[in-house]
């Protein structure tokens with residue numbers, strides 16, 4: 001009787017463990033990194049390196065001089081990677097210029113309609129009563 005109970009419990013445990021296999025549930029073999037473009041990967045690597053240098057300096061593993069030289073080099077790399085990524089995303093300078101024009105038009109429209117913040121220029125959602133960025137009451141502006 002005891003043996004039967006042990007066998008039943010063991011069988012239940014094995015079935016529970018094998019449940020994902022029986023149901024055909026499996027983890028995806030694709031990693032998030034697979035979706036990265038080259039410029040995105042470079043940007044990510046540069047930013048991670050910058051963070052690591054910062055961390056090493058705070059932890060006392062780097063002296064001030066090394067920290068400064070590494071930081072300026074990595075910052076330049078990160079900025080170059082960021083710019084390359086922006087250009088790659090926009091698909092070239094012409095589209096980037098169009099994006100800027102659209103941004104300016106959007107800002108103008110926001111200021112005219114009174115939902116862009118006069119203090120920080122943040123474009124809030126239409127009908128906003130307070131600035132999402134700085135908290136200024138957008139209705140106040142009309143009163144003053």
Ligand SMILES: [Zn+2]
Pocket residue numbers: 117118119120121122131132133134135136
């Ligand atoms: Zn604001």
